[in-house]
Amino acid sequence: MSTMPDPRATTAALIARLARDTQPVRPLSSPLRRGLLWGLATLTFGAFMAWAVGLRPDMGQRLTDGHFLLEQGAALATGLSAAIAALALTIPASARALRLLPVVPGALWLGTLGWGCLRDAQTAGVQITPDPACFLYIALIGSLPAALLVSMLRKGVPLAPRLTIAFAGLAAAGLGNVALRFFHMQDGALMVLIWQVGSVGLLAWLFGLAGRSMLPWPVLSTRRTRS
Amino acid sequence: MTATGRQRNSLGAAGLNELMRRSQQGDADAYRLLLTRMAPRLRRMIVLRAPWLGREDVEDVVQDILLSLHLSRHAWDPDRPFLPWIATIARSRLADHARRHARRTAINIAASDLAETFCDPTTNKDAEVVVNLMSMRKAMLDLSPAEKQAVDHLRLRELSLHQAAQTTGSTVPALKVAIHRAMRKMKSVLWKD
Numbered sequence: 001m002s003t004m005p006d007p008r009a010t011t012a013a014l015i016a017r018l019a020r021d022t023q024p025v026r027p028l029s030s031p032l033r034r035g036l037l038w039g040l041a042t043l044t045f046g047a048f049m050a051w052a053v054g055l056r057p058d059m060g061q062r063l064t065d066g067h068f069l070l071e072q073g074a075a076l077a078t079g080l081s082a083a084i085a086a087l088a089l090t091i092p093a094s095a096r097a098l099r100l101l102p103v104v105p106g107a108l109w110l111g112t113l114g115w116g117c118l119r120d121a122q123t124a125g126v127q128i129t130p131d132p133a134c135f136l137y138i139a140l141i142g143s144l145p146a147a148l149l150v151s152m153l154r155k156g157v158p159l160a161p162r163l164t165i166a167f168a169g170l171a172a173a174g175l176g177n178v179a180l181r182f183f184h185m186q187d188g189a190l191m192v193l194i195w196q197v198g199s200v201g202l203l204a205w206l207f208g209l210a211g212r213s214m215l216p217w218p219v220l221s222t223r224r225t226r227s
Numbered sequence: 228m229t230a231t232g233r234q235r236n237s238l239g240a241a242g243l244n245e246l247m248r249r250s251q252q253g254d255a256d257a258y259r260l261l262l263t264r265m266a267p268r269l270r271r272m273i274v275l276r277a278p279w280l281g282r283e284d285v286e287d288v289v290q291d292i293l294l295s296l297h298l299s300r301h302a303w304d305p306d307r308p309f310l311p312w313i314a315t316i317a318r319s320r321l322a323d324h325a326r327r328h329a330r331r332t333a334i335n336i337a338a339s340d341l342a343e344t345f346c347d348p349t350t351n352k353d354a355e356v357v358v359n360l361m362s363m364r365k366a367m368l369d370l371s372p373a374e375k376q377a378v379d380h381l382r383l384r385e386l387s388l389h390q391a392a393q394t395t396g397s398t399v400p401a402l403k404v405a406i407h408r409a410m411r412k413m414k415s416v417l418w419k420d
Contacts (some may be wrong), residue, residue, distance in 0.1 A: 007282060007283050007285075007286030008288075009288060011266055011289055012263075013291055014293060015266065015293065016259070018262060018297045019255045019256075020255065022253060022255050024253030025251050025253075026250065026301060027251060027302075027303065027304060028301055028302055048392055051308055055357065072284050090302070091302055092299075092303075092312045092316050092319075093307065093308075094318060118398065155301070156302050157299045157302050157319075217298075217323075220294055220297070220298065
């Protein structure tokens with residue numbers, strides 16, 4: 001009768017192999033720093049896309065509108081903080097505060113739009129028309145930043161892949177939405193809420209569904225060491 | 228906890244931090260020592276959190292965690308403590324293992340149900356037995372040689388994973404994957420019929 005391999009012996013052999021093959025590694029920089037670098041690259045890409053499509057004719061007027069600036073600032077902060085939160089989620093035992101970063105700017109973003117809806121209802125009245133181009137533009141502008149962020153996330157540890165990738169989707173689509181407002185003439189708060197924020201939310205949700213396949217555990221080519 | 232105990236623990240944690248720092252710099256001896264010291268700690272943690280796991284399964288999870296540590300060691304910040312970092316990875320790997328274990332158990336139960344339904348002569352008329360055997364043969368046709376071998380050794384001969392690995396010259400993980408895929412394929416063919 002053949003003898004069974006001792007499971008602890010295979011662990012010892014694995015340890016010996018890992019130690020033998022070890023190489024120096026450079027620790028990842030902080031999620032905050034990497035998130036801000038990603039934001040810079042994304043904003044550069046968004047600015048290029050807005051310039052390529054053509055800035056809206058009333059841009060100068062918009063830039064003096066406090067409500068527009070507050071709304072855009074909140075959307076920008078939501079996207080950036082979602083990217084930082086996603087990166088923090090891939091670092092074991094990272095500061096919990098980093099993961100909760102998008103809560104406040106997200107609430108502010110939705111709050112400014114809610115307040116805008118009330119203001120519109122009292123002045124011009126509420127009007128809803130189909131605007132599916134928003135989804136396409138946001139997906140298009142967010143695609144490259146999303147790919148970049150996912151590649152950055154794959155350097156970390158996939159502890160909560162669905163939530164991490166959902167945050168990545170929120171970050172890329174959120175900043176895509178910021179760029180969209182620079183060339184897309186759609187300022188009705190309810191329209192923005194439904195078609196733009198809705199698109200951002202939908203993209204984040206779809207990303208989250210694909211979390212496990214987009215962010216798998218890394219594997220070693222020789223998975224087990226046999227004794 | 229006594230003052231001495233606290234001191235010993237804090238020294239241990241500081242020592243592990245130092246070993247991990249040197250491991251990131253490529254020090255093979257420090258890395259071997261770190262992994263060797265971590266293995267029993269992880270074993271204890273797993274047994275405590277998942278007392279239903281067998282010895283082999285515990286060792287499987289320990290190896291998974293050590294591999295994850297190895298592949299993620301660049302994601303440790305030398306300015307932060309090592310133990311909470313590895314504990315987070317360990318909890319995550321244990322949860323993944325529990326999910327896989329639950330899935331595998333469900334497949335095994337489904338496979339046992341299939342075997343009972345198709346092989347119990349008292350519950351089948353002769354014509355049904357022939358049809359069922361034909362269906363089983365048809366389901367087996369789609370399997371790759373490795374998957375057929377896994378079904379043969381693990382389900383028909385009822386060998387353990389280690390015995391089957393030794394007999395076939397394969398590995399336990401490869402056999403686990405093969406039987407998982409085989410069961411999925413066979414179920415899809417049989418349910419389609």
